[in-house]
Amino acid sequence: MEATEVKTNGVSFRAAAGDARQGALLRLSRHQAVFEVYGESRVLRVSEALGEFQITFAQRAVYSGRAVTRTVLDAGTSAIYEVTLNEKDWLDFLFAGDSFRNGAVKHQFEEFLAEWQKVYHILPEFKVVMADMQSFLHDLRLWVDQVELELKARYPGDLAQARHEVEEKMGAQVVPAFNAMHERMEALSATIPPELRGAHESFAQRQLHPLMMCAPFGRRTFLKPLGYAGDYEMVNMILRDPFEGDSMYARLVNLWFLRQWPAEAHRNRIKYLKTCLKRECLRGARRGQPVRILNLGCGPAYEVQQFLESEAVSDHAEFTLLDFNQETLDYATSLLTVAKQRAGRRTPIKFEKKSVHQLLKEGGRRQNPGAGIYDLIYCAGLFDYLSDRTCQHLMNIFHQQLAPGGLLVATNVDDRKPFRHMMEFLLDWHLIYRTPAGGATLVPESASADEVQVFNDDTEVNIFIEVRKPEHA
Known part of the structure; x- marks a missing residue:
């Protein structure tokens, strides 16, 4: 293998196909190594033999020989490999006469040892x-x-x-x-x-x-x-x-x-939202009026899809769906267009790219053009990532935009079931958790206590905040 520059604490090798590669060393023991390769055009196979495998530590080769891939984690933009090493291929660099001559390798190893000893915590x-x-x-x-x-x-x-x-x-x-x-x-x-x-x-x-x-x-x-x-x-x-x-x-x-509980709760949330859509549209149908619905953070809007496909009363709905991500809006547009065609619905659906920041900015204007025009406003899941202050500000804006007799719905998650640490430790997925009592602090400032309901669902993971505006508000 031609000499190539490898970063400190790195690996270089030749894959089974013959191509030379380099990676960043993540973990090292006497019998195995873990390293990451960025921009992989071809992910290595499990049990693939890697020839001319060299580990460089502190700018010095410490291992040279063969390695075999044991586990492969394809992370999209990079791949992480665990390989097995052969005892006979280690180079006894720590005991070589010139290894510590300038103190550099000794210093690097001490840094490595100090980092490794963090495991004792x-x-x-x-x-x-x-x-x-x-x-x-x-x-x-x-x-x-x-x-x-x-x-x-x-x-x-x-x-x-x-x-x-x-x-x-x-x-x-x-x-x-x-x-x-x-x-x-x-x-x-x-x-x-x-x-x-x-x-x-x-x-x-x-x-x-x-x-x-x-x-x-x-x-x-x-x-x-x-x-x-x-x-x-x-x-x-x-x-x-x-x-x-x-x-x-x-x-x-x-x-x-x-x-696990988060996924179970999300499926239950979809059922709850579909029930809300049906109930509010039936109210509108009895009055002979269309039901104007606003959803912030619509995502794929599966509750809307299911509502369109299963409920004839969905023809009484007029949807405005907001999301800050254009790819998400494009997907939801395609999904709901097909659902309408399949069910033969004439339900108007408007898609708009809008962020929480934009909504807060618009809501801060003295004259809000959206005041009092929606019969149902819901925001499901977004509060899991927003501060109390932002949530309450949004709830105040939503309440202002709600028509008399209209319903405002927001959801959040409660961590009373065992799942939080798995999400944080393994998935780097962090949420803002609230109990029903915590959810009650987010209700609109202008709403009276008898207008508000805050409760857990059957999973005890979802909390639902419902605010019904009085008919003669």
Whole structure:
């Protein structure tokens, strides 16, 4: 291999196809290494032999020989690999006569050792739980891979159906088994001092990411390709068949993510919103009036799609759907156009690109052009990411825009179920959680107590804030 410059603490190697590559070293032990390669045009395979594999530490080669890929995490713009190393290929650089001559290598190693010793700040009980989860997933993957190979051999003509049947049976056992370990993790994580959470998050990701980011939902949630969590494709994943992934194992991990409380709560939220749409449109139909509906942060608007396809009273609705992301609006436009055509609806739907900042700016004007024109206003999920002050400001604007007798709905999440630490540690997904009492502090300043209801749903994860404006307001 031609000499190429490798960054300090890096790897260089030749892949099985013969192309030379370089990567950034993330973790190193005597028997394995983890490194990241950016801009991968071809992701390496598991069990791919890497020739001329060299590890450079403190600008000096410490390993030279062969490595075999053990796990692969395709992160889109980069790939993370775990490889096994051969004992005989280590270079005894620490004991070479000139290694410490200028003190540079010694200093670099001391920095490495100091960084590694941060692991001692991890709670021992947390290490045990992580080890149990890691061991379970590692052995599960080996077993499921064997099952998948057997299915391919036995059912070559009907593999998809056979595989799906087996996955459903496996999932019924795998999900509760891993839930038990996950709930132990949640309980322990709640005791971690705030100053140590970062170290525990990093530790959890190092231990579990190589085994869990094969799940499409987990990977997209962690990477946030649109720049934020909860994007329209994540919602799509929550609502469609959970058995997605490149292998049976990946599909089982994906199933586990989508059987957790946040996903269950989101599905329940869609049902609740559809019920609200139907109820308010029936009110309007009895009065012989169209029902003007505003939704901020519409996302893929699945509740609107389901409402259009299943309820004839949707013809009484007039929708204005707002979102700050154009890709999301384009997707929702396509989805709802098809839904209208399929159901034969004539429901007017207006899409508008607008951010919270723009809405707040418009609402701050003395004369708000949108005052009193909507019969239903709802904002579902956005408050999970916004401060109390911003939420209340939005609620004041919404209440002003609400027509007499109209309904204002906002949703938030409560963390009384075990899921928060998994989201934060593994998926880097942070929310602002509120109890019903906390949600009650967000109601419009002009609303009286008898106009307001704040309650949890059956999952106890969603909180719903409903404000009914008086008919003669």
